[in-house]
Amino acid sequence: MVVTAAGNLGRNGYATITSPGNDLYAITVGAMNTEGTPQRSNDLIPSYSSKGPTWIDFEVKPDVVAPGNLVHSLLVPGSTLAKQFPGNISSPYYIQLSGASMATPVVSGAAAVLLQHKIPAFRPTPLRRG
Amino acid sequence: MKTASKTFPLTSIAVDSNTGKVYPSTYDMFTVGAGSLDIRAAL
Numbered sequence: 001m002v003v004t005a006a007g008n009l010g011r012n013g014y015a016t017i018t019s020p021g022n023d024l025y026a027i028t029v030g031a032m033n034t035e036g037t038p039q040r041s042n043d044l045i046p047s048y049s050s051k052g053p054t055w056i057d058f059e060v061k062p063d064v065v066a067p068g069n070l071v072h073s074l075l076v077p078g079s080t081l082a083k084q085f086p087g088n089i090s091s092p093y094y095i096q097l098s099g100a101s102m103a104t105p106v107v108s109g110a111a112a113v114l115l116q117h118k119i120p121a122f123r124p125t126p127l128r129r130g
Numbered sequence: 131m132k133t134a135s136k137t138f139p140l141t142s143i144a145v146d147s148n149t150g151k152v153y154p155s156t157y158d159m160f161t162v163g164a165g166s167l168d169i170r171a172a173l
Contacts, residue, residue: 011153014160032166040137045161047144047153052160062163064134110169 001115002026003108005100006062007050014051017061021100022054027111028061031068031103049100066110068103070096134165 004026009016021028031049035042046069052061075082075095082089088096138157145152155161 010155010161028163030161030163040135040166043138043166044142045138045155045157047155049161052163060159060163064163064165064167066167107167110167113169 001111003104003111004028005104006030006052008048008099008101010045010049010051011047015053015055015058016050017052018050018055021050021061022056022059024057024059027107028054028063029068029100029104029107030062030065031098031100032065033069034067036070046098048098064107066103066106068100068106069098071098071102072096073102134163135168135171136162136165138162138165 002020002023002025004020004023006017006021006028008031009018017028020026030051031046033044033046035044045065049065049068050062053059054061072090072094073096075089075093077092081095081097085095085097090096136157140157142155142157143152144155
């Protein structure tokens with residue numbers, strides 16, 4: 001099972017999902033902004049989240065969207081990320097970042113749970129189409 | 131996909147605070163796909 005980010009070229013308009021997000025057999029994930037609340041009623045798609053159809057072969061994607069705006073994630077102190085985005089560091093070992101790359105692990109984890117509970121012998125297409 | 135929801139507005143507008151440029155979004159299938167992931171519904 002391959003889960004990949006749609007990309008962050010949404011401000012350039014449609015057909016901004018490029019490789020590897022344009023792979024037919026991958027689950028392609030766009031970013032979503034939860035506005036910092038658990039309710040779905042105020043969820044938005046950030047302008048940077050890449051939009052389909054896919055570049056070159058016009059496949060309908062992204063497949064799903066997941067929280068990807070100002071997501072807290074682990075940080076290695078002194079790392080390149082820490083140096084490039086010091087304003088995003090929320091505690092010594094955590095940083096807030098935005099993008100489809102932050103949304104993709106949410107779906108990877110969900111896919112792992114689904115595979116563990118629902119589909120013992122998996123292939124990419126059935127889960128994506130399910 | 132049966133296990134995703136589409137509780138989104140039809141459109142939204144984002145404004146870049148640095149440049150002032152406006153980015154309108156339409157929430158169609160090329161923007162949200164099947165919708166937001168609903169793992170609880172899937173299980």
